[in-house]
Amino acid sequence: MDIDDLLAEVEVDSVPQEKRDLQELTRAWVAERVAPELLPWPESLMDRVLIRIRHQIELVEDQTGNMDPKANFKLIIIQTELERFKFLVRSFLRARINKIHTHPLHILNGHTEHSASALPLLAPSEYQYLMSHQALLSQHYASSFLSQFPASLQKLDDTTGGISMIDKPDEDAAVFCRCLRDVGEILVEGTDIRFEMTRGDVYVVRWSAIRGFVKSGDAELI
Amino acid sequence: MALPLPRGLTPSEVSFLCEMELVTVTPRQRLEGLALLGGPIKPLNPPHRASLPLWLALLLKRQRRANILPPPWLSPHSLTAILDHETEYADAFSPPPRLPPQPSSNTLPFSPPFLLGATADAAPDALPYHWLELGEMLLEAASDDFEDPDNVRKLLRGLREVRMAKLRTNVEKLDAGGGVKMNGIGGLEVGEGRAFVTGVIDGLRKIAASQEQQRKDRDRYEGTGDNYDDDEMEMDT
Numbered sequence: 141m142d143i144d145d146l147l148a149e150v151e152v153d154s155v156p157q158e159k160r161d162l163q164e165l166t167r168a169w170v171a172e173r174v175a176p177e178l179l180p181w182p183e184s185l186m187d188r189v190l191i192r193i194r195h196q197i198e199l200v201e202d203q204t205g206n207m208d209p210k211a212n213f214k215l216i217i218i219q220t221e222l223e224r225f226k227f228l229v230r231s232f233l234r235a236r237i238n239k240i241h242t243h244p245l246h247i248l249n250g251h252t253e254h255s256a257s258a259l260p261l262l263a264p265s266e267y268q269y270l271m272s273h274q275a276l277l278s279q280h281y282a283s284s285f286l287s288q289f290p291a292s293l294q295k296l297d298d299t300t301g302g303i304s305m306i307d308k309p310d311e312d313a314a315v316f317c318r319c320l321r322d323v324g325e326i327l328v329e330g331t332d333i334r335f336e337m338t339r340g341d342v343y344v345v346r347w348s349a350i351r352g353f354v355k356s357g358d359a360e361l362i
Numbered sequence: 363m364a365l366p367l368p369r370g371l372t373p374s375e376v377s378f379l380c381e382m383e384l385v386t387v388t389p390r391q392r393l394e395g396l397a398l399l400g401g402p403i404k405p406l407n408p409p410h411r412a413s414l415p416l417w418l419a420l421l422l423k424r425q426r427r428a429n430i431l432p433p434p435w436l437s438p439h440s441l442t443a444i445l446d447h448e449t450e451y452a453d454a455f456s457p458p459p460r461l462p463p464q465p466s467s468n469t470l471p472f473s474p475p476f477l478l479g480a481t482a483d484a485a486p487d488a489l490p491y492h493w494l495e496l497g498e499m500l501l502e503a504a505s506d507d508f509e510d511p512d513n514v515r516k517l518l519r520g521l522r523e524v525r526m527a528k529l530r531t532n533v534e535k536l537d538a539g540g541g542v543k544m545n546g547i548g549g550l551e552v553g554e555g556r557a558f559v560t561g562v563i564d565g566l567r568k569i570a571a572s573q574e575q576q577r578k579d580r581d582r583y584e585g586t587g588d589n590y591d592d593d594e595m596e597m598d599t
Contacts, residue, residue, distance in 0.1 A: 155472075158398075174370060210394075214393075225400070231365065234364055238366075314567075315560070316544070316556060316559075316560075342543070346539070362552055
């Protein structure tokens with residue numbers, strides 16, 4: 141390690157929390173837009189970001205009465221940035237809701253499996269949304285046609301007979317990813333493909349092969 | 363309410379990302395420091411240069427409060443050199459800029475658009491991830507800050523064509539398993555090529571799905587031993 145590395149390390153540590161959060165939020169947004177399945181809910185990050193957005197909105201509301209042209213321009217900048225942040229958060233949440241709509245039962249199963257762990261799949265409000273959406277949907281199906289079927293055929297999540305009714309996202313779908321730390325050899329299950337992935341490399345690879353690295357922060361989707 | 367867009371980023375989302383890149387500006391007016399959500403902005407004191415996110419720099423530029431300093435790689439000289447490299451090596455993109463030293467394992471690693479690929483002291487000999495978007499945006503909003511904007515525009519167009527051709531010829535290398543290396547690809551190029559490249563890989567995978575499943579089952583049954591490749595040969599003959 142030479143002096144440049146040491147300096148750089150000090151610099152990295154001195155990066156303000158806000159900037160690190162912006163990097164994390166941007167990464168989470170891109171990942172959610174690109175990944176075939178729902179990713180764990182970044183709870184502490186979203187808490188920090190949402191609190192900051194709320195404070196900024198209060199600031200804007202306080203300052204709007206100020207007629208001084210200089211303060212006015214500052215306010216324009218602040219509001220422009222606020223809108224950018226709101227877009228990021230909103231697009232992130234909407235991408236998640238889209239996935240919740242597409243595979244509700246699969247996600248619910250995943251969520252109950254992970255609910256005890258530190259990284260739940262869904263935010264509390266998302267869980268609530270999923271449950272009430274699913275309740276409405278099954279009620280509607282039941283009243284419009286399912287009740288006419290024999291009782292044994294009425295289930296929406298039947299897994300007997302070797303075929304599961306629960307729709308799953310395509311976990312082997314190809315994604316573009318960038319490696320953030322050296323992760324060593326990647327093996328694609330069921331094929332001869334194996335390759336070293338080092339920091340900075342960009343690969344097109346199956347989501348299932350690099351999912352773990354994306355979740356641990358060693359790689360990112362682009 | 364749910365996002366109706368398919369997987370992948372749209373071009374406008376990519377340029378939204380690109381607007382977070384830091385660029386160097388020479389302010390023409392004073393501006394007090396600001397506490398923004400994405401980190402504080404230092405006070406602007408002309409004629410001292412400062413680094414600002416592109417969206418803010420464009421706003422200041424539009425109001426003639428600042429001039430933007432194009433990054434060194436966005437000069438005719440550098441672009442010509444990179445273009446020569448691109449045409450000479452037909453099988454890979456020109457290498458991306460050198461990465462900053464590896465951060466320690468517990469810090470958050472940064473990646474574009476937060477890697478300083480567009481400030482005045484960026485590397486002059488490599489295209490950063492958001493090269494095309496950044497070049498286009500700067501040429502549109504701040505062409506008077508370039509020495510030779512027409513030439514830069516022409517070279518960018520040339521680079522784009524050479525690189526798109528590479529992306530297309532790369533198709534022959536694609537196969538069902540993926541694992542295709544694409545170092546040096548740009549953000550907009552990922553967005554453009556994504557549907558096609560991933561579509562081809564996914565399609566090929568579905569064709570070969572049953573074979574693969576057979577193999578997976580066998581792997582699980584036998585475990586991955588050393589004689590495993592031989593087995594594969596026997597199966598094929």
